[in-house]
Amino acid sequence: MQSEYSLSDVLERMYENQLALEAALMELTLHVEAHGHADVGNNVRGALETIGENSGHIKQGLARLSKLP
Template sequence: MTSEYSLPIVLEKIYDNQLALEAAIMELTLLAEGQGFADTGDNARTALDRIGENAGFIKQGLARLRAIKKD
């Protein structure tokens, strides 16, 4: 039986939070840009790019952890 606090499950929760934060930041970015705050929008988009890169890394790590656990 898998513990509800096992590493893969905890990382999955972190990943889910990251996706939710990414969506929220995108909404705020669009709002800021729509109100003429181009510099703020650029800064937020830079952060969103980093979030996207890290999300891919986390997803790959989760897949590897799951594969190891099945072996």
């Protein structure tokens, strides 16, 4: 049985936190943009793009880790 504090479990939870933060940032971005701060929205969208790009790599790494003995 896998420990709840195994490396793969901890990394999976960190990945889930990243997705949750990404969603929260997008909600805040939409709110900020709706109140006339497109420049701030653009800055945050740049950061969100990086998060999105990295999430694919993280997910692939987690899939590989889960296959290890």
